[in-house]
Amino acid sequence: MWRSFFLAVGTMLIILGVECMLIDSATFAAEAPAAPVQVKNESWFETPPVMQSARKRVVKPPEWIPWSSIATGAVVVLYAMTLPARWGKG
Template sequence: MELNRNQYFFAGILLVLIGVQMRMVSSFVLTPEVTQMLAKPTAVAQGDSPPTLAIAGGGVLAPGAKKTVRPPEWLGWCLMSVGSVLILHSLAMKKPD
């Protein structure tokens, strides 16, 4: 499948908006359900029992624990840059028939 001008433009806009959001928000707090869902693959690999699950980079989590994700500062700039290049690329392409 070949991407056309409109799809490049949409992907660029989407990446720019996600990049702006990453720059404006300092951290995301996950719900306990999502935290447990992310912890299950590492718990199986480490052989832990389900009540005490471990996340890579963290310790052992209680059943109601919430994980905080802090994206690096460069991630927002990177997403905005790639999105801007995609938008400019879409404007340089010919219009779809």
């Protein structure tokens, strides 16, 4: 069980590192509100409902994140491969 857990963690770290290497930035947007919001306007005509803009969050990973994630994932995968032999079950 521990071997499969460490294999999964190491594989996910490697995948995360490769993804961070391929992108420059990632933009996350919050969900838009379900109902339109009426804008308060004091003029004589009625304004149409306006949707609130969703807040956006831009993430730019530093240059060291992909390499350290790939290296850590590789070490964890190698550790998982030697785990049964080190516990006398290999």
